[in-house]
Amino acid sequence: MAHTPLNKNSRVGIVGIPPLDIIRHLNAVGAAIFDLDEPIVKVDIETAAPHLPRVYCAILRTAVINALHLDLDAIYIDVGPGKCDCALHVSTIFKDIVSIPVYPCRNTDTSAYGYPLSRTRMSLMEKFQKITRGVQSAKPYDLQKNAPCKPVAGFWGVPPRDFSLFELFPDRTHVYGWTRCMENKTPADTALESYFNPEVPTVFFSQSFCAKTALAKFLAAKHPKGLYLDIDVGCSSSAKAKIQAFLELSGVPYDLG
Amino acid sequence: MILADFGTSYCKFLDLSSPGKGPVLTPTKDIPRDLRVDLATGHNGKRFSEHYVNELTALARGGEELIDEDEYVLLDCGSRDIKFVAYRNGELADMGWNVECGASMGFTIELLERYYNLDYDQLPVPDRTFSVTCGVLGMSHIFDAVSSGISEAESVARFVKGIALNAFRFAGLPDTLYLSGGLCDNKLFTQSFPCRLVPLGRFVLLKGLEKIAEERF
Numbered sequence: 001m002a003h004t005p006l007n008k009n010s011r012v013g014i015v016g017i018p019p020l021d022i023i024r025h026l027n028a029v030g031a032a033i034f035d036l037d038e039p040i041v042k043v044d045i046e047t048a049a050p051h052l053p054r055v056y057c058a059i060l061r062t063a064v065i066n067a068l069h070l071d072l073d074a075i076y077i078d079v080g081p082g083k084c085d086c087a088l089h090v091s092t093i094f095k096d097i098v099s100i101p102v103y104p105c106r107n108t109d110t111s112a113y114g115y116p117l118s119r120t121r122m123s124l125m126e127k128f129q130k131i132t133r134g135v136q137s138a139k140p141y142d143l144q145k146n147a148p149c150k151p152v153a154g155f156w157g158v159p160p161r162d163f164s165l166f167e168l169f170p171d172r173t174h175v176y177g178w179t180r181c182m183e184n185k186t187p188a189d190t191a192l193e194s195y196f197n198p199e200v201p202t203v204f205f206s207q208s209f210c211a212k213t214a215l216a217k218f219l220a221a222k223h224p225k226g227l228y229l230d231i232d233v234g235c236s237s238s239a240k241a242k243i244q245a246f247l248e249l250s251g252v253p254y255d256l257g
Numbered sequence: 258m259i260l261a262d263f264g265t266s267y268c269k270f271l272d273l274s275s276p277g278k279g280p281v282l283t284p285t286k287d288i289p290r291d292l293r294v295d296l297a298t299g300h301n302g303k304r305f306s307e308h309y310v311n312e313l314t315a316l317a318r319g320g321e322e323l324i325d326e327d328e329y330v331l332l333d334c335g336s337r338d339i340k341f342v343a344y345r346n347g348e349l350a351d352m353g354w355n356v357e358c359g360a361s362m363g364f365t366i367e368l369l370e371r372y373y374n375l376d377y378d379q380l381p382v383p384d385r386t387f388s389v390t391c392g393v394l395g396m397s398h399i400f401d402a403v404s405s406g407i408s409e410a411e412s413v414a415r416f417v418k419g420i421a422l423n424a425f426r427f428a429g430l431p432d433t434l435y436l437s438g439g440l441c442d443n444k445l446f447t448q449s450f451p452c453r454l455v456p457l458g459r460f461v462l463l464k465g466l467e468k469i470a471e472e473r474f
């Protein structure tokens with residue numbers, strides 16, 4: 001499955017969720033994995049401008065910056081139905097701007113790992129940190145840990161570029177959408193991605209300029225208490241105020257955690 | 258207890274310890290920097306108070322106090338933003354807050370009246386309109402129209418109508434719209450809406466603060 005000899009000293013970047021076979025291989029050789037979708041390198045996002053339009057998904061602009069600055073040996077990028085066409089085009093750009101092997105792949109894995117973190121009681125920030133870190137491992141979950149809780153709020157969508165908005169949510173917020181698919185290791189499962197719980201007030205989030213804005217807006221309109229929200233690079237104070245007011249006015253009990 | 262709504266152009270105050278005394282309106286530029294109130298909302302509110310209430314929350318609570326219906330849409334047009342809450346069966350059903358594209362609409366309307374020396378109460382609602390999504394971008398339509406021979410008054414009126422239509426679409430095209438904010442006093446603006454409009458004045462957020470103060474303090 002792997003195309004280039006990798007070993008425990010190798011540094012491998014991933015964009016999206018490469019298929020489990022690739023992750024297993026990277027884990028087996030002991031390669032260090034860098035999730036390029038996350039802001040790892042602290043430089044101004046505008047430095048991606050020579051390679052990508054400014055009006056482009058901030059996750060992929062971040063991936064470009066990471067790829068340029070991290071000293072990597074290879075990049076695996078999911079360009080299939082588990083990610084998006086934006087990533088497909090970025091894979092073409094990667095091949096031009098970095099001098100390491102870039103391997104486009106298509107994750108169509110269907111073996112469901114479960115999504116205990118998405119449904120447990122834990123700060124939303126920590127939940128997302130754990131779910132996104134989980135991408136780097138192919139180990140099955142200990143399903144005894146992280147028991148499900150009764151939700152009081154919901155967050156639907158991809159992991160945002162700016163996690164600071166999670167501070168506003170109570171601990172009993174369930175995670176839906178692509179992040180739940182991510183935890184389940186089935187990123188192309190559109191039925192799971194489209195699922196929401198109509199009983200709990202839910203924020204339907206999408207990165208600005210992502211095709212998922214359409215699904216987020218559509219589902220928010222279907223949900224009896226849904227708020228559609230798209231955010232670009234960082235969460236502005238008005239976006240935070242909107243979330244705060246939505247949760248408050250929807251009667252989400254903060255004090256219960 | 259002093260309540261305040263710190264807006265971009267005007268601040269509104271209410272002293273709960275002086276019942277019967279109504280709200281007071283003061284231009285934001287005249288507010289002393291060291292002023293402190295007990296409970297605040299609005300764009301600049303955090304700087305002046307220990308207890309701050311989100312603007313949308315204050316708007317929604319004010320609407321609950323002032324509107325005796327289970328289903329309604331309440332839109333607040335401020336100097337720098339527009340926001341709305343929609344209620345169904347007595348509960349929040351939708352909301353929106355547009356700071357980016359709603360930027361500076363109210364501010365620009367006021368500025369234009371003074372710049373062109375107009376009186377919005379005297380201007381008729383024009384048949385035509387500009388497509389306006391932002392106060393700043395909308396200004397270029399006015400300059401283009403004036404340079405093409407259309408009168409200043411007609412150009413500004415088209416701009417104001419464009420802003421009203423944009424706000425109406427943002428609020429979800431309701432049959433009846435409750436309006437909050439200083440633009441309630443602008444006849445040209447209020448008459449430009451293609452629906453039944455109920456102006457509630459500029460103290461709706463303050464009313465919301467009053468309700469919150471009763472509940473919390």
Ligand code: SF4
Nearest residue numbers: 057059084086207210
């Ligand atoms: S947020 Fe959307 S556009 Fe950006 S990488 Fe994810 S799926 Fe692609």
